[in-house]
Amino acid sequence: MDTQTDSPADTGINERIARCVRDLRATRGLTLDALATRSGVSRSMISMIERGAASPTAVVLEKLAAGLSVTMASLFGASGESAPVEPLVRRDQQAQWRDPQSGYTRRSVSPPNWPSPIQLVEVDFPAGARVAYETGSRENVIHQQVWVLQGRIDVELGSQRHTLHPGDCLAMRRDQPLIFSNPTSHAARYVVAICDMSGA
Structure with a gap:
């Protein structure tokens, strides 16, 4: 949890995450205790x-997503039930979120809640940043590809390690622990294309 005071933008995205988690948990008929057991995130958190009282880290959100059988990108959905579902979303309307632990920023590029198995996320990854997703096996089958636009990132998927430079694209199935790191003194930027084969 971030100890710094949230900005208005942080507060807005935290409320959006709060609504998505509540709605997904209710849809799946899960109690707080049941989701805590499935996700490994404490009931209190x-x-x-x-x-909307916490600024969760990327690691915590990934655990919640796995427990809810969705992609992490799904937790940044539309800002309310009345929000129109449109095939086009302008850049200034795309939800942006900053991980309070690593400082990386992710922008949800895809139109929110559009009925498609594909989601696009743009990531700005600071120099020296590292994010380790512990989640391995999932109920839903998720494929993703990482396309580097700027800088360098190292990706560890299970026991495999890949160093990616601008233009490189790595395809993977999200069924093993995953670590992103930027060992350089320059920021990196990349796009993640996510496909949820379960249609969840």
């Missing part, structure tokens, strides 16, 4: 996230 889930409760704080659902109230």
Whole structure:
């Protein structure tokens, strides 16, 4: 949890995450305790996230996503039930979120809640940043590809390690622990294309 005071933009995205987690948990008929067991995130933390009272890290959100059988990108959905579902979203309307732990920023490029198995996310990854997703096996089959636009990132998927430079694209199936790191003194930028084969 970030100890710094949230900016208005942070507050807005935290409320959006809160609404998405609440709605997904209700849709799946899960209690707080059941989701805590499935995700490995404590009941108290889930409760704080659902109230918009916490700034969860990327690692925590990935665990929640796995417990809810969705992609992490799904937790940044439309800002409300009345929000129109449109095939076009302008850049200034795309949800942007900053991981309070690593400082990396992700922008949800795809139109929110559009009925498609494909989601695009743009990531700005600071120099020296590292994010380790512990989640391995999932109920849903998720494929993703990482396309580097600027800088260098190292990707560890299970026991495999890949060094990616501008123009490189790495395809993977999200069924093993995953680590992103930037060992350089320059920021990196990349796009992640995510495909949820379960249609969840």
